[in-house]
Amino acid sequence: MNLVLWIIYAVISLTATVFLGLREFHMLQLNGYKTPEHSRWMKKNARRYILPAVLFVAQFALLIFSPYHRDGSYDSVMSPLNEKISLVIIILLMIMNLIIGLANKPGKKFKKPLVYTARVKRMLITFFILIALLFICGYFSADIFHDGLAGGTPSLLFKLTHNHHMGNLPYIFVGSALYLTPILVPLSNLINKPVEKAVQNWYINDAKRILSECPTLHKVGITGSYGKTSMKFYLDELLNSQYNTLKTPESFNTPMGVTITIRRDLKPTHEYFICEMGARRVHEIKELCGIADPHDGIITSVGPQHLETFGSIKNVVNTKFELADHVKAKGGKIYLNGDNELIRRKAPEYPNAVLYGLQEGNHYRATDISVSDRGTEFTVTAPDGETKRFSMKLLGEHNVQNVLGAIAYAHGTGISLDKLTLPVKRIAAVPHRLQLLDKGGNMTFIDDAYNSNPSGCRAALGVLGLFDACRILVTPGMVELGAKQEELNFEFGQEAAKACDHIVLVGKTQTVPIYNGIKDAGYDMDNVFVADSLNEALDHVRAYQTDKKKIVLLENDLPDNY
Structure with missing residues (x-):
């Protein structure tokens, strides 16, 4: 394979790596930079890593169909066929890498976007050093396996000015940088841990000094x-x-x-x-x-x-x-x-x-x-x-x-x-904690987006019951409740059925226990709507027809890592 193709492949892969890396750093930040917690989050969201994992394994087919032998020799019979198969595999991988890049490109609006703190910047430096090492290994791997081509180890000038045959190993190193990004991001966090601990201790000791004064x-x-x-x-x-x-x-x-x-x-x-x-x-x-x-x-x-x-x-x-x-x-x-x-x-x-x-x-x-x-x-x-x-x-x-x-x-x-x-x-309501937001017209919101515990949810339903209006609940349910999460969300559904005229659940998978609780309470399930996103839920609420004024309780708003 020639150098031009590898450069195109490298540019696409690097762009996708940057986009995916920033998304992973965002999730790591939302998980408090805690490696165990982030690992649990990755396990829960394993589906998002299926494609990179499959591509990581699939790219090793390039070794099987390499046009060169280990000694650098070129088989006039099999090598042309292997070269064509390798080209097809590389193009397919390039397309998939482009898809990964587009799926993670910046621009999506988050409730709490990635904050480029000093800590994040330090981790990004470590991350890009790891990526650079893989790219360098990829670039020079052609020499390792094909030493002697063009009359000995080719110079950098020769590679840049000639249609140099590189073999397939460089593509695997570059592809690995992308496919291993979900691992390289938390690895960067672990590598930086001693530095971060030292930085934090300095700031903490300075804060203690200020308090002592x-x-x-x-x-x-x-x-x-x-x-x-x-x-x-x-x-x-x-x-x-x-x-x-x-x-x-x-x-x-x-x-x-x-x-x-x-x-x-x-x-x-x-x-x-x-x-x-x-x-x-x-x-x-x-x-x-x-x-x-x-x-x-x-x-x-x-x-x-x-x-x-x-x-x-x-x-x-x-x-x-x-x-x-x-x-x-x-x-x-x-x-x-x-x-x-x-x-x-x-x-x-x-x-x-x-x-x-x-x-x-x-x-x-x-x-x-x-x-x-x-x-x-x-x-x-x-x-x-x-x-x-x-x-x-x-x-x-x-x-x-x-x-x-x-x-x-x-x-x-x-x-x-x-x-x-x-x-x-x-005393005024704390923002996002049973905060009454009268938008005028036929709809008033009770913003309880920062409440996500059983006691708070019960209290919010009690407040909703104070209003003589069409009482609407919008919720994704409660999280981080361990083994009791399903049980407590089921009970939440039962209580919501008693207090609400209309219920909108956000997220088809995580709200199943709430849905079952509502159903178990004998609620009219025609008055339950399950939305994929908060925006879809709010659009449904706005379109919902009722003769009464609508009082909409926004109960909990899960962070972006959910």
Whole structure:
């Protein structure tokens, strides 16, 4: 085969490699750069790797039909036939490589696109070094197997100016760069691991230094299987009425997210630092406590969240209470949702615990709750017996728990219940967490896209039931629930059947348990629509005909790696 054909093949393959590589890096980023988690994701999405795997094996047929022998000799009888067969195989591989490239070309809109962080850039450098090595091996493999052609090893100038016969091995090296990209991407991550660890440690130590230079700063950690982001926003609203506060933004609840917030945003004038702490594995809260060193803590909930990575509900409980252990050692207070059964069982181990909730026995208790589609009212009783009536714009009884926890902590800092009434009225819905979006006309959305746990889904259905309207649910269901995922989605379907007039499921495969739950509840299945994508689901909702106003609950929105 001549050099020109190999160059064309190499250009097409390299372009496809870049496109596929960027897509794989995107998925790796969404999986938190965690190799085990990314490996599980690859196993779940094995179908996307079937074509590269088949082509990787198929390309070795080029060795069978090589026009040259190992000694570089050319058989005048068989070589012309083998050369024609090789040409057909190469053209077919070229077409398939082009298809892979087009299937992964940039331009597709993602909810959360690939962010070219410094870490991603370093991994891209490593990745392209690996690709370059394969291309170099491919280029010079012609010399390895065909030494002596053109009167000895050909020079680079000779190769570029003559129709040099290269054999088939160069095509296999180039093709392998593309077909092995799904392996080379996580391999780049593993190769860079020592460097990344060193970089992270430098930033973390710098964040610790900054915190050490703020001796009067009071730090509060917030964790929980769900409700922690909402609690963070609510507490910030209340504390900000009297103190200068800083909170971790959005869902910045990882070690690097917390580190970035401290290094970028913390000022000497801040009096309170509200730190959200997320975890998907055992001891990750302990790691975050080692960075933020909170004086106090709040645990909003413990439940079956991220069971795939935690392994058991016991591991979830122990990890969340790593915050309580840290605070206990520092002599601070841990505020606990006393209505959560798993938390209540663990609470007696912490004499520094302050319980809040709707049930009897909590130090801070909310009673006389009045819920409507315009907001919620409730009465708070403090440990000293003082009571105060509060009203807020937030929808649903479940929101009372988190706001009550924020009231309890703020009251513990010295702000009176009376002074907290106005800040509570000002509390707005956290974006994508039961956020009411009135688009005008005949349709209103309840955006609960960032909720993906059984408790949150039940609460969202309860809020939907407040409205006298055509109640429509749009959902892809819940994920990362381990062995209980099918069971919990089945129950979600049963509950949705009781609360909704029309149900739209997003994703034909993953929503099967929800569909079965709806059917088991005796629901009219003519009112169930299964869409392939969120856009198709929303188009269906817009076209759906009803005499009433449509209230559309968007329950959970899976990230792009789903």
